[in-house]
Every structure is written in C-alpha cells, then in structure tokens.
Amino acid sequence: LQTNVQLGRSLANRVPALHRLHWIGGSAVKLEGGAEFVVLQPRSGSVVARCASATRAQIAAAIETARDAQPEWAERTWLARGEVLRKAAQLIREHLEPLAVAECEDNGKPIYEARMDVASCAETFDFYAGVGASLARPHYPLDSSHFVYTRREPIGVVGCVGAWNYPLQTCSWTTAPALAAGNAVVYKPSPLSPLTARLLAEILQEAGLPNGVYNVVQGEGETGAVLVESPRINKVSFIGSIMTGKTIVQACAARSIKHVTLELGDKSSLIILEDADVDSAVAGAMIANFFSQGQVCSNAIKVLVHRSIVDAFTARLVAKTAAMKVGDPLDESTKVGAVISKEHRAKVKAYIDGAVAEGARLLYGGREVTVAGLEGGFYLEPAILTDIREDMTVCKEEIFGSVLLVIPFDEVEEALRMANGTDMGLAVGVFTKNMSKAHKLAARLHAGNIYVNTYNDVSPFVPFGGYGQSGFGRENGLAALEHYTQLKSVFISTDENLQNPFQ
Structure with a gap:
C-alpha cells in the first residue's frame, strides 16, 4: 500500500494491498508473527483482507514510536497543531465519497449513512482545530503578592480501542481531541471494521502530521488488552460494550494508574x-x-x-x-x-x-x-x-x-x-x-x-456520554478535550523574601 493511496479505488480491488493494515511511524507496515484474522465484507460475506495481529513486542514498538514523536508535537502551539487538523478536515471532505464507500464496504451500513458519518468526521477535526486555545486556564489571585495560574498540558500517549459500528466517526471522536491537545495516539480498530481508521492515517500524514504521532495496530481482543495494559500508555479511550469496558478498567489499574474514558452501551x-x-x-x-x-x-x-x-x-x-x-x-x-x-x-x-x-x-x-x-x-x-x-x-x-x-x-x-x-x-x-x-x-x-422531539443527534460541539454502567468521561465538545489534558497549577509569589515559618 503506497503512502499516497488512491482512495477512490474499490476495496475489492485492493485485497493484496490491504494486507498492510498496520501503520507505524508514518509508514504502512506488514507485521508477521501474530495470529491472523480475516476481514469480511458484510454486504457480500467475502474476504477483503487477511492480517496478522500485532504481537506484544510489535505493540510495544508502536508505543515507543509514539512516545518518541509526541514531545515535538506537543511543543507546537495550539494554533500550529490546529492547522494540521484543519487540513485533515479539508482532505476528508475532498475524499468524502471514496471514504464513504470504504466505510460502507467495511461496515455494511447504507451509503447515505456512511456519507453522513464521513462528513461528521470532517466536522470533528474542524472543531478541534480551532477550539484548543480557548480552553479555560484560570488565574487565581490569592493575596496582594501571591497568585496561581493553570496550564493544560498533554497527557502523553493515548491508547484508543475503536468501535466497529461507527469506525471512522468514533475514530475521529478520540483521535481529533487527543491530537489537538498535543498527545500521540496508538489506535486499535475493531477487527470487524479495521480499514477506514487505517486510511485516516494517510490523510493525517498528507495533512502534515509528523510521523509517529498517529499509529494503527490491528488485532483482536488480545491486541487491545496488551495495548491498554502497557505502563507506557498514559491514557486509554474505549468505545464499545460494557463487559469489555469493565475489563479495560481493571487492566488500566493492574500495572499502572492511567486516565480512562469509556463510552459504553445502554438499554435506552x-x-x-x-x-x-x-x-x-x-x-x-x-x-x-x-x-x-x-x-x-x-x-x-x-x-x-x-x-x-x-x-x-x-x-x-x-x-x-x-x-x-x-x-x-x-x-x-x-x-x-x-x-x-x-x-x-x-x-x-x-x-x-x-x-x-x-x-x-x-x-x-x-x-x-x-x-x-x-x-x-x-x-x-x-x-x-x-x-x-x-x-x-x-x-x-x-x-x-x-x-x-x-x-x-x-x-x-x-x-x-x-x-x-x-x-x-x-x-x-x-x-x-x-x-x-x-x-x-x-x-x-x-x-x-x-x-x-428528536433522537440520536450528535455534534462535535456537544459532550456525549453516559451515566452509570454506560461509562464515564465524555466524547466531543470541550469536555472531551479536557479529558485529553492534565491540569497543572503554578503557584507564584512576588515577594522577594519568603517568610520562614520555622524561625
């Protein structure tokens, strides 16, 4: 699969190329050694790809690639990072039809729905391209000579486990705010619909995202478990079932404490x-x-x-x-x-x-x-x-x-x-x-x-998430962006001489 993929080509004509579904360090990678899974096209039941799952060592290597790339990305200003995201939104719109066809063939949903999903993906990148600098950073005057200011800083490397029902849309929900905040991402799509998150990697690269900031590792449940358990991952985002969400929370606390966002199921x-x-x-x-x-x-x-x-x-x-x-x-x-x-x-x-x-x-x-x-x-x-x-x-x-x-x-x-x-x-x-x-x-x-008097509306501007067993944290809006940052308070004294309480 070439770096600048011709997105308009049918997935059915790209079966050999789609063996290279991993994306690490800015390149398509064909990994070997892991258990093979088969990607089926729901509309026909036919095989469109065969892919080896990333092994533990390969996942660790992808995480280290992200860790190496993240500091330089985080050093860029909010506006500079936003320029990349805005360019990605533009490219998504330019390729809306082929991306919608890919999503349709990957997932099975009707083409009119897939078009709406791709358009929503572009809106999400556009929103986070411009909103970062507006995050509240309060200033607290304590007295005449002491004050505190706060900083919103990146968390580090985010491990994302994606959903199969809205592959590209939910990928944008996690990836766009994570990147806007200065994090790097290691994304694991569902093995049932692994293709469009991988295509997004090429769009982000063309938009100017540095190599290694967005990586895709493929595999089934074991791959996701290795990713979220890694102490080298600083935050985990998961969209999926309640049962898997519970397992992820346990895994995130087993070896290290890390930030977690869960958007799970419901009985609405x-x-x-x-x-x-x-x-x-x-x-x-x-x-x-x-x-x-x-x-x-x-x-x-x-x-x-x-x-x-x-x-x-x-x-x-x-x-x-x-x-x-x-x-x-x-x-x-x-x-x-x-x-x-x-x-x-x-x-x-x-x-x-x-x-x-x-x-x-x-x-x-x-x-x-x-x-x-x-x-x-x-x-x-x-x-x-x-x-x-x-x-x-x-x-x-x-x-x-x-x-x-x-x-x-x-x-x-x-x-x-x-x-x-x-x-x-x-x-x-x-x-x-x-x-x-x-x-x-x-x-x-x-x-x-x-x-x-409506239902199932979503917007990149508006927080989306659940109560109780439906998860915690939020997707979309400023609330989601805050979940991809950590808050630092900086205490300042303007007094030249600090009083010693021990004298």
Whole structure:
C-alpha cells in the first residue's frame, strides 16, 4: 500500500494491498508473527483482507514510536497543531465519497449513512482545530503578592480501542481531541471494521502530521488488552460494550494508574406522551432504532407509548418500517444494510425468536434476507415486537440490533420508572408538544443525553456520554478535550523574601 493511496479505488480491488493494515511511524507496515484474522465484507460475506495481529513486542514498538514523536508535537502551539487538523478536515471532505464507500464496504451500513458519518468526521477535526486555545486556564489571585495560574498540558500517549459500528466517526471522536491537545495516539480498530481508521492515517500524514504521532495496530481482543495494559500508555479511550469496558478498567489499574474514558452501551427508552405528534413520534422511533442496522449504543429499543395513541402509532410504524428497503448498502435506495457479521446476525435473530417464545408478539420483520448477487451477505429485517413484559430477556439486555419494542403506558410516572429502571444511562428520548413536561422529565431521567422531539443527534460541539454502567468521561465538545489534558497549577509569589515559618 503506497503512502499516497488512491482512495477512490474499490476495496475489492485492493485485497493484496490491504494486507498492510498496520501503520507505524508514518509508514504502512506488514507485521508477521501474530495470529491472523480475516476481514469480511458484510454486504457480500467475502474476504477483503487477511492480517496478522500485532504481537506484544510489535505493540510495544508502536508505543515507543509514539512516545518518541509526541514531545515535538506537543511543543507546537495550539494554533500550529490546529492547522494540521484543519487540513485533515479539508482532505476528508475532498475524499468524502471514496471514504464513504470504504466505510460502507467495511461496515455494511447504507451509503447515505456512511456519507453522513464521513462528513461528521470532517466536522470533528474542524472543531478541534480551532477550539484548543480557548480552553479555560484560570488565574487565581490569592493575596496582594501571591497568585496561581493553570496550564493544560498533554497527557502523553493515548491508547484508543475503536468501535466497529461507527469506525471512522468514533475514530475521529478520540483521535481529533487527543491530537489537538498535543498527545500521540496508538489506535486499535475493531477487527470487524479495521480499514477506514487505517486510511485516516494517510490523510493525517498528507495533512502534515509528523510521523509517529498517529499509529494503527490491528488485532483482536488480545491486541487491545496488551495495548491498554502497557505502563507506557498514559491514557486509554474505549468505545464499545460494557463487559469489555469493565475489563479495560481493571487492566488500566493492574500495572499502572492511567486516565480512562469509556463510552459504553445502554438499554435506552423513548417516551411518547399522549399529546405527541404521531407522525413525528414514528419518525423518532425509527431514527432511535434503525440507523446502522440498529447497531448504535444509544438506541432506544424500549418505545414507551401512551395507551391512548398506541394503536395509531403502531399501525403507522409498521407501515413505514415495511416500506424500507433491505439490500445492498451501496444501492442508493437501500435504507437497511448488512449486519456486521454472520455471528451478530444470529445473535440478534436469537433475541427476536426468544422474545416470541417468551410470549411477545412479532408485528413485523425479524427474518433473514437474501440479496440477489450478494447471497453471502449478512442481512436481517428490522423487527417490531409488542406484548412485552419487563421480565423478558429482550427487555433487559442490550441487543445491538434493529429490534423495537412497543410498550404502552397509562401514567407518565409508569414510563419514567421503566425508562430509569436500568443501571445504564446513555440516552432517553421524549416526544411531546408540552415543553414544560419535557423539561421536567429531562431533569428526572437518569441519562447523559436527553432528546426531546428528536433522537440520536450528535455534534462535535456537544459532550456525549453516559451515566452509570454506560461509562464515564465524555466524547466531543470541550469536555472531551479536557479529558485529553492534565491540569497543572503554578503557584507564584512576588515577594522577594519568603517568610520562614520555622524561625
């Protein structure tokens, strides 16, 4: 794979080149000696790459490369680092279409969604290009001759473990603020969607990022474990499952204490009050469940609908869902693409079948789909279920698929109890025309993100993260940038003679 890759070439035509998925010290590297993993294209089920996982020694070498490069990068001013990030944003926009195709083929999501993700990635780099110098650095006058000023300094080397559902977007969420703050990065993508984080390395290099400041090591769970356990890593950022997040926290404390940001899963709810506009609520429920084949951490699988409108709501929801095309993600008319893997499709299907076995009623979908010409792809219809009990497995566990539960309620307190009845808390939505009710509910709901008459909105300007088991720290906004810095207080005395308290 050449340094200046022709991003417009199809992944299918670049299989041999994609053996070199590691990027260390500013170059594409083909590592050997580690366990091989296979990269499958979800839309077709075909093999697009084979890659050896980075070994412990190779990961250590990548970390040392980052440590060597980081001081010079940190010495640059916020504005100078911002120029590189702004150039990266420009290049991402210039290559939006080929990057979207790569993301689509890597992940299986429809091309229209992939375009939005790539555009969001550019916005994230643009935001962090200009915001760093505005970080608050308070000055504290203590008395007439003593004051304190504070400095925001880089943490050092950040080890990032990426998510497979939004490969490029979540990579930008961690990489852009880390680089803006003067850190170096060693990034490990998911082995299920490892390609676009690797392409980002070439964009950053072309934008002027010094060699070694952004590195990519590939592999499965063991690779991530070695990365986060290393005492030479100063901070870890992880986006993924709660189970893995718990393991990472333990690993980060086992050999050294380090900063950690976790953005984990949820069992979110969408509350639709009796005065809600039904068509808008249907749109909100679909947005809250069907993007990226339901593989979204903040999805509101529990759609709590006031009983007075539940019949009208359900009828329109089923009709709108049935009208969505399940098919080739590269087809412009496709609304539901391919699930990330055959195994994950089987897992989601098992939840649907299990719910029916427990007494739920399947109103629509839940069937595996065969797409002509892509018979090996991993396709599954969205499912809508009703007659749900709170003790059902489907109501308690995170599914991470397009499975929507319609649950009627009579009193708002009942809906509030069900929405808060989880130890997770990433997001909750409310649909109502009564803004007074909306604000009161927003204050009482236990989640890091509350959506009113909308859902699943994100912005690089706005902090995003969860309560409870959904993680800690924040992605996006100034809050995220602060998580990639450490705060130093400098105490100054202007007195020429310091009083000695021991005399």
